[in-house]
Amino acid sequence: MRAGSHDDADVIVVGAGPAGSSTAHWCASAGLDVLLLEKSAFPRDKICGDGLTPRAVAELARMGVALDPDDGWIRNEGLRVLAGRRSWELPWPEVTAFPGYGSAMARATLDHRLAQHAQRSGAKLVERTKVTGPLLDERSGRTVGVVAQSADRREVVYRAPVVVAADGVSSRFATALGITRRDDRPMGTAYRTYFRSEGTSRHADAWMESHLELWSGEPGRSDLLPGYGWIFALGDGTVNVGLGSVSSTPARQSAVGHDYRALLQQWTRNTPEDWGFTPENQVGPIRGAALPMGFNRTPMYRDGTILVGDAAGMVSPFNGEGIAYALQAGRVAADAIAQARTRTTDAAREAVLGGYAERMRADLGGYYTLGRAFVRLIEHPAIMRFGTRYALPVPVVMQFVVKLLSDCYEPRGGDWVDRLISALTRVVPAA
Structure with missing residues (x-):
């Protein structure tokens, strides 16, 4: 060469x-x-x-x-997770390899x-x-x-x-x-747009927000939409608002057939008025892309x-x-x-x-292998509902989930959660 x-x-x-x-x-x-x-x-x-x-x-x-x-x-300080009418603010884990902020x-x-x-x-x-x-x-x-x-x-x-x-x-x-x-690998789909946020409750939010349940209207009294949503403040007067989904294989992703652009519009229409997610505040169109995993x-x-x-x-x-x-x-x-x-x-x-x-x-191979198993689990709505309503509120589960989902754990040493995740990534076959 x-x-x-x-x-x-x-x-x-x-x-x-x-x-x-x-x-x-x-x-x-x-x-x-x-x-x-x-x-x-x-x-x-x-x-x-x-x-x-x-x-x-x-x-x-x-x-x-x-x-x-x-x-x-x-x-930002960490993740704010919303599901089942509840929310949790999960700080980024303190590990030696990464800073304590995103x-x-x-x-x-x-x-x-x-x-x-x-x-x-x-x-x-x-x-x-x-x-x-x-x-x-x-x-x-x-x-x-x-x-x-x-x-x-x-x-x-x-x-x-x-x-x-x-x-x-x-x-x-x-x-x-x-x-x-x-x-034989997961494939995701994501759609997003931007909203001006000056003077709204979303301006310069210190938390990256993830909505594990998306409702077409009032939570619990309307239709549950497929996928998950996010709201990320960008610090420049705008926020990134998006919706995504993931399937265990490209074939399953294609079979879903949802119009995610329409779903994102439906979700943002029913967000609180003081968030300002209105057509007048929207910056640019809704655009989508595949996520190769x-x-x-x-x-x-x-x-x-x-x-x-x-x-x-x-x-x-x-x-x-x-x-x-x-x-x-x-x-x-x-x-x-x-x-x-x-x-x-x-x-x-x-x-x-x-x-x-x-x-x-x-x-990354072992971590991605665990991720494939995770995707296969959350494809089942009943498992997803059980996890968000009963498992996630348990503090020890919450600690495990935030480290695993954010990929912020000590690969060597650390607490028992770090050691467990590290052990799991080593024992599974590398992707």
Whole structure:
């Protein structure tokens, strides 16, 4: 994988979302020549709940991203969970690996800042450049670059010994290589919009709010809607309001057939008046996207191509969180790429690059396997109702749930809850 005289970079990164920008930052910081290709122009929007867990905040801090509240980084204290006419405020767990707070920022802003951060680290960002497919070596079939369409619609070719596919849930790059999505992994669906919140009870809320039961009107006296809802204050005068669902397989997801855009409109129409979730306060349309979960595209490395973030299906089945794992994958991928450059044989370089997938599975595979089991359970409404009405109010269950769902636990040591979760992730087969 050593860059040759005909290469345009040491590594090409396809897509400048959190996974791509993280990869580009860490590769450039290691002294590699990085080409970061983005099909759109910044700022551009992405469908997301915009919430950042303490795990995500820790990754941003590792990258050296300034998290100054005066610069738009709102801090939140934990999760407010609502179900069965009750609510609980669950602080983020205090663990040594992560800070005791989360954050939130609109993806249009977050992605732009991370791409700029990668640029400051030394990566070359090229916007409005759509990668149309891989460039393959005619003899070996190995990926040796990309074919792309420039802003003026010319076909251009960029060469590099390693290409990182960070092009999202559809990952046309991976699909072109025959790396398709797995049908035995959970798939989520999320729809969201924004509301202006100045002067409302939702402005600058210190808690990320999750509604486990969605009612079409008054709780207990109206229809129970499918899915779960969220309300995340962004600290800029707006809130992200969304609705999502998850199924154990893509086939079950397709069979559900709900109009989630209409369901979100129905839910927000019946929220309290002082929340301000009215058409007059809505900012932008309702937009939706799929959430690829639990490593739903494998292998994560093959013949010069590394998959990171949504392209590899790295969204958590427990909570729909993907940003933290995208940032982590970029860091681990960059380390493998930098280390591979120091090896003197093709076989040794391939072994190091393949180690990226092994490291990701070792860290997240057991957790994602537990997540698949969790999704299969909550697909049954009776189990979900029992859990929210009878199990969740028990303090010890609540402590276990918040650590498990937020992925904020001590992997070594900690209290008995940490040790139990760690043991469970080790004994189950890695995803």
